[in-house]
Amino acid sequence: MGILDDKAVLITGAASGIGEATALAAHAEGARLLLCDLDATRGEQVAQRIGDGVQFVACDVTDEEQVAALVARAEEELGGLDGAFNCAGILGTLGLVGDTDYADWRRIVDVDLHGVFLCTKHEIKAMAPRGRGSILNMASAAGLIGWAGAAGYVAAKHGVVGLSKAAALDYADQGLRINAICPSYVETPMVADLFENLLGGDQAAVDAARANHPIGRFAQPAEIAAACVWLLSDKASFVTGTAMSVDGGYTAP
Numbered sequence: 001m002g003i004l005d006d007k008a009v010l011i012t013g014a015a016s017g018i019g020e021a022t023a024l025a026a027h028a029e030g031a032r033l034l035l036c037d038l039d040a041t042r043g044e045q046v047a048q049r050i051g052d053g054v055q056f057v058a059c060d061v062t063d064e065e066q067v068a069a070l071v072a073r074a075e076e077e078l079g080g081l082d083g084a085f086n087c088a089g090i091l092g093t094l095g096l097v098g099d100t101d102y103a104d105w106r107r108i109v110d111v112d113l114h115g116v117f118l119c120t121k122h123e124i125k126a127m128a129p130r131g132r133g134s135i136l137n138m139a140s141a142a143g144l145i146g147w148a149g150a151a152g153y154v155a156a157k158h159g160v161v162g163l164s165k166a167a168a169l170d171y172a173d174q175g176l177r178i179n180a181i182c183p184s185y186v187e188t189p190m191v192a193d194l195f196e197n198l199l200g201g202d203q204a205a206v207d208a209a210r211a212n213h214p215i216g217r218f219a220q221p222a223e224i225a226a227a228c229v230w231l232l233s234d235k236a237s238f239v240t241g242t243a244m245s246v247d248g249g250y251t252a253p
């Protein structure tokens with residue numbers, strides 16, 4: 001018996017990192033899956049690797065028409081929608097607020113906040129008539145505290161936390177649970193890119209980031225996926241409107 005046995009689950013950003021790890025974990029717990037990502041090549045490969053019957057649809061979460069079609073496809077292929085994990089996101093361009101290009105700012109907020117809003121909106125429309133469902137939105141520790149040099153990302157992730165809490169209140173009496181998850185540093189391609197390209201391979205910066213985790217290391221994607229699967233499942237039946245930290249103590253001080 002898996003904790004997602006027979007649940008129909010949609011995961012965005014599933015071609016890589018935390019989304020991919022959650023797809024694997026959800027499949028292992030019995031979910032029927034529709035995966036989505038902007039990267040069609042990797043997304044198809046991930047779906048095939050996870051197993052028979054796991055489907056993939058290419059979709060840009062910033063495009064409302066594509067998101068509406070994605071959710072309709074999930075309902076059609078999976079026979080309804082029980083759970084959704086809106087994980088697609090980007091780190092975007094880093095820099096001081098005064099040096100931030102408006103187009104760069106808009107791109108981050110578009111993907112990380114507006115994309116999550118569009119998915120949440122259409123998933124609610126699919127779930128509300130059935131009177132049940134669990135939506136999990138990817139925020140970040142940066143949705144709870146500030147990060148120097150990352151105002152767009154921080155603003156978008158704080159927005160995801162606020163959106164999730166407000167939506168949870170809107171639909172709590174209709175059987176829907178809506179939550180956000182807030183990891184700190186997780187060893188994914190996004191963080192590898194941060195360390196290698198954006199920070200120029202600065203080992204002191206990597207060590208400082210690690211030292212800010214009381215647990216003494218960064219997370220593995222599977223450790224975030226375990227929490228996501230639980231939040232999507234009926235095991236979390238009394239959990240809604242929360243922004244759950246899974247961060248090795250990063251935001252505890």
Ligand SMILES: NC(=O)c1ccc[n+]([C@@H]2O[C@H](COP(=O)([O-])OP(=O)(O)OC[C@H]3O[C@@H](n4cnc5c(N)ncnc54)[C@H](O)[C@@H]3O)[C@@H](O)[C@H]2O)c1
Binds near residue numbers: 139186
């Ligand atoms: N890695 C971390 O340390 C960390 C920590 C906290 C939160 N997060 C968040 O977790 C999520 C996943 O991050 P990750 O580290 O696994 O990154 P990742 O880069 O490994 O995966 C992100 C995926 O999202 C997809 N994507 C990007 N824009 C998209 C769009 N417009 N439409 C559809 N798909 C799109 C990418 O193609 C990619 O496959 C992001 O929202 C990120 O902000 C990551």
